[in-house]
Amino acid sequence: MTDVVIVGAGPVGLFMGVLLLQQGHQVRILERRSSRSNRSRAIGIHPPALAELARAGVADHLIAAGVRINRGVAYSQRRRVAELGFDGDARYPYILAVPQTVTEETLELAVHDLDVGAIVRGAHVREVAEERGSVRTVANCLGGVQEFRSQLVVAADGAHSAIRRHYLPGLQARGYPDCYIMGDFPDATGHGSDAVLYLEPAGIVESFPLPQGLRRWVVRLGSPEKNPTADKLADLVLARTGEVLHVPGNSMLSAFEVRSRLAQLMVHGRVVLLGDAAHEISPIGGQGMNLGWLDAAALAPIIDASFRGADVGPDLADFEKSRRKAARRASRQAGLNMALGRPLPPYVMSVRNAAFAMALDMPAISGLVERRFTMR
Incomplete structure (x- = not known):
């Protein structure tokens, strides 16, 4: 019998594992992938999540490996x-930019330091069922079918959970008229550690610094890009912003559509949905991974208290409500972030941008916008 089975060894599942292992609980983290992904999608770590990572003792390495974004700058035409x-x-007076590959490696090493056998890779979960005061999790593993029994299961298996x-078989996703193509290229912009938004009539272009002299570019499209290439992305960036990307140096490329899905219940008996499995939101703004970490930080002490015999019913109700x-x-x-990036006629765009600039000159409004962008 294991205390907790966590399904998913992404950033949220790994952080949940670190928190529970630090409290002395037995944990198994089941991951479908046989090795860590080398794709770097989520990059932004916001101050509230960074504080929780620091409390768990894993922030210092990420801070040393990342780029501190102290401000965002908007351009148009x-x-x-x-x-x-x-x-x-x-x-933490900044947003930290760290490739997801570095984040996952850091968290995985923290798990290994606590329990070298905690992560089970190549485990494709096919059944989760409560039985006689415990949960039975059945997975197809590399060595055949394996069964895990635990007091609780935490589902951190992502947006496709x-x-x-x-x-929640009837939970529907909400679609948006926004599609994006993004990629990482050598940074020759001169913008240093600034995040840059290009508010253009044809649609927004976003640009974020990354370690090792790279910069991420995200371009809003009106329809899905089925065959993304570095050349296509570079052409779009050039046409809208005048910035020239070094195509041979492209190191990551992705195209994606946007949807959202919010579960009304995260706690289902002895099974809890966490992160994107519970609330899938648009990646524009970089909040999803941080939201999952804050879920984990709120849930871990409740799980710990329950194993120590406390009545955690009210705490779970508060957890559901607050998360x-x-x-x-x-x-x-x-x-709102996506709406800001949609196409507008040039004149309307100019008027909107002027109003936007005037609003940010007001300390009360700029403070509110800063808190929203940094999740404080």
Whole structure:
């Protein structure tokens, strides 16, 4: 009997494992992939999540490996529109940019330091069922079918969660008229550690610094890109911003559509949905991974208290309420971020941008916007 089985060894599942192992609990983290992914999608770590990572003792390495984004700067039609500082948090006055591959490696090493056998790779979970006060998890593993029994199961298996589909089969996704293509290229912009938004009539272009002299570019499209290439992305960036990308240096490329899905219940008996499995939101704004980490930080002490015999019913009710509220807020913010990047006629764009700049000149409004962008 294991205390907790965690399904999914992405950033959220690994962090959940670290927290529970540090509290002395037996954990198994089941991961479908046989090795870590080398694709770097999520890159932004916001101050509240960074504080939780620091509390768990894993922030220092990430901070050393990342780029501190102290401000965002907006341009439109080759002109500077406005800027926004990310210095509202006294301890972490920045958003940290770290490739997801580095984040997962850091968290996996932290798990190994606590229990070298905690992560079970090549485990494709096919059944989760409560039986006589425990949960039976059946997975197809590299050596054949394997059964795990635990007091609890935490489903951190992402936006395509099979466990969520089992418990919430009718939960529908909401689609958006926004599609994106993104990629990482050598940085020759001169923008240093600034995040840059190009608010252009044809649609937004976003640009974020990364370690090792790289910069991520994200371009809004009106329809899905079925065959993304570095050349296509570079052509779009050039046409909208005038920036020239070094195509041979491209190191990551992806195209994606946007949807959201918010579960009304995260706790299902002895099974808890966490992160994207519970609330899938738009990646524009970089909140999803952070939202999952904050879920884990809120859930870990409740699990610990329950194993120590405490009545955690009220705590679980508060957890459901607070995390659903946080997910709704993050989803609304992501929706606003996408709306900001949609195409507009040049004149309308100019008027909108002028109003945007005037608003950010007001400390009360700029402070509110900063708190929303940094998830404080």
